[in-house]
Every structure is written in C-alpha cells, then in structure tokens.
Amino acid sequence: MGKKTKEIDPDLRKLIVKLRDEGKTLREIGKIVGRAHSSIQRVLENFDLNGSIRSKPRSGRPPKLTDREKRDVLKSVKLNPRLTAFKITQDIKEKFNKDLHEDTIRKILKKEDLHARTARKKPLISPANKRKRTDFAKKFVQEPAVFWNKVLFSDE
Structure with a gap:
C-alpha cells in the first residue's frame, strides 16, 4: 500500500486549478507542485464537482471542549x-x-504528558525520635574537622 501524505493545503489547490486553466497536463502540474498526478486529478475532480477547493466535512463527533x-x-x-x-x-x-x-x-x-501519580505517604517522625536527633546534632556540632575526617557516612 502506498504511503499516505497530508492533505493538500488550499493555496496549493488554487495553484493546481490555475495551472490546469493555463493548459498544463496532470503530470506537468504534478511535477511543478511535487505531488502525484493522481492527487492532482482528485483535486481537479473535486473542484469540477463542487466548484470549490475546500475540503469535504469530516465525519466524527466534534470535541466537547474548545x-x-x-x-x-x-x-x-x-x-x-x-x-x-x-x-x-x-x-x-x-x-x-x-x-x-x-x-x-x-x-x-x-x-499533554500529564499522567496520574499517587504521592507516597511517609511515616512522621515521632516526638521521641525528634528529641533524640536534636540531642545527637547538638552533641557533635562543636567537633573539629579532624573528628569528621574519621567518620564514615553511609546512605543505607
């Protein structure tokens, strides 16, 4: 099956009709506008039937939201x-x-790439643990840099 291309825009359709009126063949018009002669033929047939270069209305439900x-x-x-x-x-x-x-x-x-995610619930720190953490921090806050060079930190 052939590759589908986008719809031919109205300006190009006007040009196709103008070139036909100038006496060009379907293949000549196709080479000028860069489309297959069958596409040119379809545009011209629609123009001859409807007298307009506008697209036919599409089927399908219109969107609910603007x-x-x-x-x-x-x-x-x-x-x-x-x-x-x-x-x-x-x-x-x-x-x-x-x-x-x-x-x-x-x-x-x-x-818009906005996908649903659930925020994880994390346990709160109990008052007793808050006190213990604060006491620990106060105990070691005055230690010199030499002391901290001997400490091994781990993220586990």
Whole structure:
C-alpha cells in the first residue's frame, strides 16, 4: 500500500486549478507542485464537482471542549497537581456549563504528558525520635574537622 501524505493545503489547490486553466497536463502540474498526478486529478475532480477547493466535512463527533477550555483544564492542574479528574469535571460543569466524563479530562491530560501519580505517604517522625536527633546534632556540632575526617557516612 502506498504511503499516505497530508492533505493538500488550499493555496496549493488554487495553484493546481490555475495551472490546469493555463493548459498544463496532470503530470506537468504534478511535477511543478511535487505531488502525484493522481492527487492532482482528485483535486481537479473535486473542484469540477463542487466548484470549490475546500475540503469535504469530516465525519466524527466534534470535541466537547474548545481549545480555550482545554487550556483552562491544564492550567488548573499545573496550579494544583493534586486535583482529581472528578473534581476538574465538576469545575468545568460550574465554569462552562458542560457535562463531561472524567475520562475526557484524563485524555486531555494524557495528551499533554500529564499522567496520574499517587504521592507516597511517609511515616512522621515521632516526638521521641525528634528529641533524640536534636540531642545527637547538638552533641557533635562543636567537633573539629579532624573528628569528621574519621567518620564514615553511609546512605543505607
């Protein structure tokens, strides 16, 4: 199967129609614009049928959120990374009066490489251990550099 290329932009389509009106063949136009003659033929057939160089409308559901609303979602997450998709969905409903599913928000965040992570809960230091650590630090704070050269530090 052949390699698919991007859609031909409207300026190039105008040029193709202009070159045909000047009497050029499909292959000549193809060499000038750098496209296959079959692509040129398709553009010209669509122009002859519709009288326009615009693309046909695409199928599929239109997006629920506009680009501005998506930016608002991203901004709120960057300001508070601990927001849940459910909470963002509620905020959108209040701000923009749009009913969304949480998965819609998750897809928007995933597209921007913002993936869900859970913050790890670390045990707090007990008051007794805080006191012991402080006493240890106070005991050795006045030791000279020679003393600290003999100490072996480990990260285990």
